[in-house]
Each structure stands twice: as structure tokens, then as C-alpha cells.
Amino acid sequence: MATDTLSVPAGRAAGAATSNATRLLCAGTYLDPLYRATVIRELLTHRFRVVAPSYGYDAVPVLAHALAARRLHRARLAVLGAGLVLTFVLMGAGVLNGWGGFLAVAWLLWVTSYLRRIVTLQTLLTRLRRGTGAPGDTGGFTGAYPRHPDLTADLVAKIDREQASDGTLVRYSGYKPFVGAGEPVKRWSTAELLIGAPLSPFESPQRTSGAPAAGQEPQRKEVVPFTVEEITSHVAGRMAATLRDEARQAERIEGLAVERSTFTTSVTTRPGLWEPTPGEREGRWEDVYDSGRAYLCVRVGSWNQELVTTAFVGFDLKGNTLHTEFYSYVLAPIKSDFHLVDRLPAALDGRLLLRVAWDTLRAAPGAVLGPALRRARALLPWQPGANRIRVLLPLDTSEFHLGRYADTVLDRGALTSIRELATSDDFHVFFQETDTIKYTQIVERQLLHVVRGFLHEHKVDLAEHEARQTNILSNNFGSNNTFGSHSNFGPGNQDNRSTAPQNGNQGA
Template identity: 40%
Template sequence: MSGMHAATHRRSGDPQPVPPSAGRPNARTTVTRLLCVGAHVDPAFANAVVKECIGEVADTDRFVAPSYGYDVLPVLGHALIARNRRRYRRTAILISPFVPVLLSFLGMTATIIGIALWLWATWAAVFLERLITLHTLVAHLVVPAPEGGRHGFDGRIPDHAALTQIECDRINREQDGSSGLVYYSGYRPFVGAGTWQTSSAFPILLNRANDGILPPMDDRRSPGRAEVAPFTTAEIMGYIQRRLTAVLQAEEWEGQRIEELEIARRWYRTAIGRVRPVSPKDAPLPTEQGVEHYDAAREYLCVRVGSWDQEVVASVFVNLDVRGRTLYTETHRYELRPIKAAYHEVDRLPTAISPSDVRLVAAKAVVQMAGEAIGAAVTICTFPYHLLLRALSRNRPVSPRDQNEFGAEFPARRADVLDYGARRSVREIGQAPGAHHFFQDMDVKKYGDIVQKRVSELVIDFLEERNLDTGEYRARQATILNQGIIQTGSGRIVNTGRLAVGENASA
């Protein structure tokens, strides 16, 4: 680990180190630092990060999800280093059982010595791996000292053979969400936004103001009444983006404003085919909205509000589509939950490793040693069985899933068409199962409601400027924003939203 920050050059797009005198680091640096901690303390997280960013054999060409509020490359570098360290430990533990096996040919005494050496080697591998991890956390991933000390996270990318100049440039280009195009994989397109919360969609008829639903029987119009001004989907989307940016970013009342706000329009499309699409930075943006085929792209107005040092992010995605004289409004709300609580434990570590800390690590290594030794013995004994299963699976018959209704069999191991879209972001992998604080849940709902309320008001303004009736739109939005428990005049309670009852219940 001595080469953690030994790079003498900076790769293209590297985040700038945080100055030691900067005091409290910004939110982007804080989130990146905590995710780097997760790479060292959470093996599942580190493996998932490597798989999503670099991939294994079948995922080498998959796009990297856009990174909002953090930097991918430092997290990937720490994940690669942590994974290599765990592999070294695992290799040493798997080799050590052969020592008593070889010494067993020399007699009982040699066998006992071999067993002792096996257990000691297992303990030593676990102890060294835990001690190096502790040193990395204390020396490189704590909050940087404001006095300019040597320790602390500086945002640099660790050196690793997999992080070549070409690979870093590719990831930097793909993680940049400012390109306006996102290639996604799976069912939901909003990769990187976190967990889906609610969705709403409704159509309204575009009638003239104060007109009825039915069109007039002749061409006569009321005197002084203005005609309807037709508009396109691009016009209303652009109007809402401009006005929403001006309202939310410039709006301030007694110093109270929405911080960490991002408003952008992005196209989402799949990346399934025989050839990998060009990078979002180089690809031209689609021009036609509402195309209906498997390679279609849809444009959404994306509004993100970060709170709690960007650990909790509320996202609202809005799509408007004009079909004939009908306006279709589609809204999706997502929540990016806080980073796992275990990653925050780095802030409780001491500023230096003391002898008592080393003794504590050695004691914990003894407990872990037993499980590692048993696991290594089981792995060695079952290795021939797993090897046989792998050999047999290569010649397995075609399953019913590989046949169509006409009985023609598709090649079972052929991959002419691949999915190159991003599946999930590094930030989504590191999010906790739920909020750590009651106020975090409330803040996500608060910002989602504020954004949705502002968007609906701007849509109403746009329609009124074109002499269109807004009564139906107002009624629809009032129902959506106030959904929950509604008590009707008859005394019945109607639940139009999600309902949870009981302590710590969630819906």
C-alpha cells in the first residue's frame, strides 16, 4: 500500500486534491471519500464497483453510469487495490493447508507442526490484511487535517495496472452526465437516480380557455376571445426548463433557498446491438420525441436536489408529450438513499495506529482465522466437484427457454446481440437499505413535492399564455400532490396513496 498515492502524473479528468487549508471538504469530496472507504471495508461493494466500471469477461464493453455528486475513478482505484489485497490473503490461506499434508509423510510430530504452521499462516494472512486496511483508512481516507497534515483524503486516484490512461479517459467521458445522453440497461431508464418512489401520469384536453369540452358547431367565435396558439413538445419542455432554473436557482427569501440543485434535460435510450454505440460525449442527441420502437430515446427534464452533504438526493423526472390536442404529463420521483452506515465509521478512527490498536486487530484476526481455515479446507475438498460441474455445463442440452414457439432452437452460448447499457451507478451500489434519520425521509419528500409543485405551476403558466384551459390540469395536479388519506362526505376513508401503520412501518 506504499504506492497508494505515488503517481507523479495526473490523468485526464482527475479530481483536484482538496487543499489542506480548505477546512470542511465539499459534499462531492465527502461522498467520494466515503465510497472509497466502502471499497476497503465491504468486499461485496468493491467487487460490484469493479464489475460495473471495468467488468469481467462478458461485461468489458458496458457503459459506466453517469456520476452525480461524486467521482468514479478514485472509488474504482481503491476497489481494485482492496480486491487485490483480499485475493492475496485468499491465495495464502488456500495454499497453507498443503503444509500439514506434505509434512504428514514425515510422521505424527511433523503433522502436528504442519497443522500449527497452517493455522499460523492463516492467522498471519488475516492479520496483515486487516492491519493494512486499517493503515489505509487512517492514513489516506480520514477527513484531511485543516492544519495541512500528511494524512487525509486528497481525491487522487490510486495507481493500478488496470487504470491505464485510455481506460481513465473512457470512464471520464462516460461518467460525465453533462452530455445529455444516457445509455441504460434494464427496465427503468433512470440509472444513477437511486430507488423509485412514485410515478404519476395523466392526459388533459387542450381546449380554449372557458370553452367546453365539445368543439363549437360552426366557425363562430365569441368576440374578443383569442385563438389557441399551437405548440410542440420541445417548446413546452424548453419553457419549463428555463423558467424552473430561474425560479428555483434565483428564488431566495431571507437567505432561504434550495442548495445543491441541478436542472438538466437528458435523453435516455437502450444500447442493445451487435456493435457498441459511440460514447455519449460523441453521439449526436436525438431530435424526435416520443418515438415508439425498441431503440427509441425519450427526453426527460431531470431535477436533482441534494441534501445532507449530497448523501440524500431527491430526483424528479418530467416528460411532456403533445398528441393531437392532448397534453400528456409524466412524472417519476426517485430517492438516492444515504451511504451505508458502516462506511461512516472511518470518522471515528484514531489519527494514528497505537500498539493497543495492533493488539485488537491481532485478537480479531484469531476469531476470523477459524472461519477462514475451515472455508479453505472445504474449498479444496470440493474443488474437483465444481470443476466437473463446469465441464458438464458446457455441453448441456438447450433448455426450453432457448426455443421459440415454432421449435427452432437458438444457439445456447451465442452472444451476437449484447446489452451495453449501464445497469447501476457506484453511488447506488453504496446506498443504505433505508434512511438513517427520520428527517432524511422527510427532506426527500419535501424537495420532491416542491419541485413537482413548481413544475405544475409552470405548465399552467405556459397553457395560460396560449389561451388554453387549465381547469382540468389544476384538478389533476391537486389530486396527485394531495394523495394520501382522503375523507369523503359520506364518512368513508379512501386511501389513494401508500399506507403504513405501526411503529417504524413503511409503505
């Protein structure tokens, strides 16, 4: 593998590129061949698809290491193939007999596999090890990544642009708009009438004393009009100030990000067009449903960005009614297999080299037969290759099957993220689970408080808001509004989950 590296992108990507989540995902490309192939397919082979937002990590180094790991595998196959050809030539020329040819082939199989293992171990022990942070320690993961011909400047710019989550446009595929955010935890919505707050006896123009007579509607203040943009901007500013900027150091949530993004589809009907046009690369995409929705995204990245809790908050004004939506998602920790990189020895020594040599010899039969069987299975006509692009067409139930004459429907939206593909089914530590609940409740409580203050400033009657607030807070993680697929979000949550539709799109 080449030793030259590219510099880490500046700005937003620089922080995400050095996170522990990015490091573990890069290590996973060497440890899991299926994950490596999936990363390459999602980010390189299917480059017509938009990259999902990257919460707490950078997809560019992960793709770079996936390509480096694949190149290492292909280099081993190339050397092995060349050695086998040379061996057969020597056998044909009579230089080697049958027994000598057999020993040469066996040695080639062992030595190429052994060298590949050593290079992989060396990469994990040096580039992808966790830095100690001690003075003078310049080793460990820095966010830099290997060069590769397929990782062009245009591709890097595309991934950087599309994976950004700082108020940009998120184009999703299928049913779920909050792609990349992980598994759902909780949701609720409210609709509040915007009626004026009642006037006190001292504010009444008639200066009446006492409460109004029975059945008499109290006089009310005139509501100060506001827009969705105004309430969203106010909530975003107050949430960032209360939880991070103006909070005391001990109470500050350092991993907090408050952003606003618009979620929309990106389905096109252009036959034979796999690459976006220049106009589409600049942001002029088709949205056949006109389904764009703007949400405030309050994200908390904890455990060095390995645990990411995100709340999506949406506001809408219709018919003198304020509608508020709240959706909480969590990116659970990365699967434990990828943490193997943290349990490896500090360096390669003679004893470890001998152990690797012996283990390579023991694994030789499986190493020979496994790839051959997988390659043969992939070549079967009823099982397409892993890198072949497939497009799901809408169900055609017309009488004459006229759908065969229609343009190809291509959904270019983000279907999943490489981070979601590496998510563990369970939390590794009990306190990761409790932090998910904690940050969801903190964001939820602060949101309700900030909205209440905004409505009070605009002279809205708060009686309905306070009643709904009490109901929401009293049913935290134990009501029908809670949903998700994890079974470890609290015992009171297991029997009351709603059956939210799941994303059934298995697009290309």
C-alpha cells in the first residue's frame, strides 16, 4: 500500500475526520470485507446516489482506506497470479517437476497471504491506532488517508459537499427522510391554537374588577404575528445559547450542534443518465412530490462522536394553529468487531510475526477455496455481481404493461450511510444507553421551555401549551409516542412502541 497521504480537509471535515468514529470505520474496512465492499459500492460505484449526511465522522478517509484495503487484496492476487503463471511455465520447460511445482504453488499461496496480513496489521498498528495524546506522541490516527487513483478531487469534493449537515439540503431515498441519523427513539407532535392571552383586570380597557361573569369570554390581547422562520431562528439561537454558548463550563454540552436542514426527495426520470448533470450538481434537482420539509436539527455527539443523539424539530403555521413535530434518533456505537484495532499489540515483534506465519499456514485451505467459491457464485446468471447497478422500477399493473415504454425511474437520494451500516445492535456500555435518554430529555425540555417563552413574547395564551407540555414530559420514554427498534431503551418502552412504517426501498 502506498505510504503517501493527502491532507485532511479544512473546516468542518477536519474535526469529523479525526473523530474516534472515523478511525473505527476506517479500521473496519480492513477487518470486514463485506463492509469494505459496501463502502466502495455506496460511495464510488453508485456515485449517482447522494451521500447521506455524516454525523460525527468523515466519509472520505473511510472510502480511502477501503480502496487501500481492496488494492492490497488485489496486489496479493496479482502477485499470486504472476507467480502461478511463472511456475507453470517452468514446469512446462522442465525446470520444475510436479513435486517442485506443487511446493512452489503452496509457497506462493502462503507468502502472499502472509505479507498481506503483515501489511494490514502494520496499518492498523500505526495509522489507525488510538493516539495517546501524550507530549511528543505523533503517531496514531490523524485523519490523513492514502492516495488512490479512484479517489479523485471531484469525488472528494462531491462527498464533502453532500455529507455536510450544516443547514444544507438533504436528499433522501424512499420513505425515511432522516437518513444517516440512525434508529428512531421518540416522536411526538402538537397542534396549538394561537389565541391571545387573557387580559388581566388591570389591563382591561374597562378597568373591571374581579373575574368575568360565568359564560362570558374574557377579553384577550392581540397576538403578535410571527412566521415559521422567526420561531425556528429563535429556537435555534436559544437552544445553542442555553446548552452550549452561555452555559457554565461544567454544564456545557460540548458536542452540541444546532443546524437547520431541508429534507427532500430526488427522483429523476431520465433514461440512460447515471451521472448528475451540471445543473443537478449545483443543486437544481427534481422533486416529483414537492415534498421538501425544513427541520431544526439539534445533535449531540458524545463518547468521541461514537454515540450521536439527534432531535429533529419542525414548525408549521396553518389555520391560526402552530404545529410542532419532534423526532429523536440515535446512532448507536460502532460494532464491537471494529474495536479490535484497539486490542492489537503495540508493535510487530518477532514472536508476533511467527504467530502470523503459523496462522496463515493453518488458514490456507479456507483462503484458497473461499474466494474461488464466492467468485463462482457471483458469476451465476441468477445472482448479479456485487458491483452491478440495479434499479427498482415502480410496479406495473397496467393492462398492456405500458410501463416497459416509460422512462427509467432513478432515485438518487441517500439510502443509508456508511456509519449506519457499522452500527452495533446493542450498546457496549450501560451509560451509553442512559446518555441517549438523557440528551433526548434535555433537548426536549429545553425546546418546550424556549417555545413557551417565544409564545409568551407574542402574547399567545399559554394554557394549552402548558397542558401539552405536562403530558409530553410525564410520558417520557414510556408512551405510545415512543418508537424504535432497539430493545434497550427502557422496560417501559417495550410494550408501547408504535409501528412506524419502515423504509422498504432496497434501491441500487
